[in-house]
Amino acid sequence: MKIAQRMENLSPSVTMAITALGRELKAQGRDILSFSAGEPDFDTPDVVKNAAIKAIKDGFTKYTAVEGITETKQAIIKKLKKDHGLNYEPAHIVISNGAKHSLFNLCQVLIEEADEVIIPAPYWVTYPEQVKFSGGVPVFIETDDSSDFKITAKQLKEAITPKTKAMILNTPSNPSGAVYSREELEEIAEVLKGTDILVWSDEMYEKIMYDGKEFTAAASISEDMYQRTITINGLSKAVAMTGWRFGYIATPKVEIVKAMTKLQGQVTSNINSITQHAAIPALQGDADADIEMMRKEFEKRRNIAVESFNAIKGLSCVSPQGAFYLFVNIKEISSDSMKFAADLLEEKGVAVVPGLAFGMEGYFRFSFATDLVSIQEGIKRIKDFIEK
Known part of the structure; x- marks a missing residue:
């Protein structure tokens, strides 16, 4: 038996692999602290759980419309x-099995052979893999600490070619926590004027913002940006609903919605009917107090983690404005982030994700979506690892 050739071009998720390895080592009795997965340690808010329980008791357990029920779409x-x-x-709305599924559907219905998709680096590991799987070509724009890991309008303009089909914006960013301001988005919008380039705006972490900063949605910049932007979002991160699998896209381009619905109808059909009902209170603001409680705790953890890392000789990290990751610079210590992460896990039982997985060597991603005691112990072990 021969596996299809297209699978040869698809790399496994490094974040999922390291998370799985950490769990495996822990099951073997090893003392493992994992900062690899982007998953809040908080439980799903009761208001969401209660809506799910009610849906079950009321018998909402049948197939629904492929693209989602009307009530949930109206809540979005x-x-x-x-x-x-x-x-x-x-x-204008399609609900899918998490934002990752939304992005996959988007790639499949829009990207053809040799189409180029501009992706700022560092990037979420899934972006280039889904583009390649769809026959497209990822075009990376490099950033670094000095720019807070954000691209400039000038860089974008230089990256555009006649083959450019779309660009991906991720704000707040996974893995860097970078957030594009309204002014920065306006400059990007100006570059895109007069082109047919679509903007895929992944806004999964929009509710997790720090230092009193306000989030700006790409589609809100102008009428031109509204028309070209496909907003991708979900409830996994801000509402601690990772396992519920709820994601969606919003776009005024009805032909994209119809194509994604057609594809989803032949692959998964509707997402879980219970999840669709459970999502409604989260979307309409009933879980806002829970979201704010989690955001405040993430901010507290961020402050302690940033200060602790920056106190370690040879390490540095930019304080992220959003999400719950630190992208830690290890260039003074190592030029091989894969080896650094492997040795750290083996010697100190600390799991982090190498920067190479996100398209940037010389860094590792550290998730602070876990308890403060574990964070402090993990950073202590990293300090010991570097000093010894």
């Missing part, structure tokens, strides 16, 4: 209007 529409002043209709 109201949320986007309330938070960002954006106007959408039910025909």
Whole structure:
């Protein structure tokens, strides 16, 4: 038996692999502290759980419309209007099995052989893999600490070619926590004017912002950006609903929605009917107090972790404005982030994700979406590892 050739071009998720290895070592009795997975340590808010229980008791356990039930789509529409002043209709929304599934569907229906997709680096590990799997070509724009890991309008302009089909924006960013300001997004929008380039704006971490900063949705910049932007979002991170698998896209381009619905209808059909009902209170603001409680705790952890890492000789990290990751610079210590991460796990039982997985050597990603005691112990072990 021969596995299909297209699978040869698809790399496994390094974050998932390291998370799995950490769990395996822990099961073997090793003392493992894992900072590899982007998963809040908080439980899903009760208001969401209760909505799910009610849905089960009320018998909402059957197939639904492929692209999602009307009630949940209306909740998404109201949320986007309330938070960002954006106007959408039910025909503009597709609900999928997490934002990763939304992105996969998007790639499959839009990317053809040799189409180029601009991806700022560091990037979420899944972006280039899904583009390549769809026959497209990832075009990377490099950033670093000095730019807070954000691209400039000038860099974007230089990366555009006649083959450019789309660009991916991830704000706040996984893995760097970088957040694009309204002014920065306006400059990007100016470069894109007059082109047919689509903006795929992954806004999964929009509710996890720090230092009093306000989040700006890409589609809210201008009418031109609204028309070209496909917003990708979900509830996994901000509402601690990773296992529920709820993601969605919003775009005024109905033809994209129809194509994604057609594809999803032949692959997964609707997402879990219970999850769709459970998502409604989270989307309409009933879990906002829980979200704010988690955000405040993440900010507290961030402050302690950033200060602790920057106190270690040879390490440095930019304080992220959003999400719950630190992208730690190890260039003074090692030029091989894969070996650094492997040795750290073996010698100190600390799991982090090498920067190479995100397209940038000389860094590692450290998730602070776990308890403060573990964070402090993990950083202590990293300090010991470097000093010895």
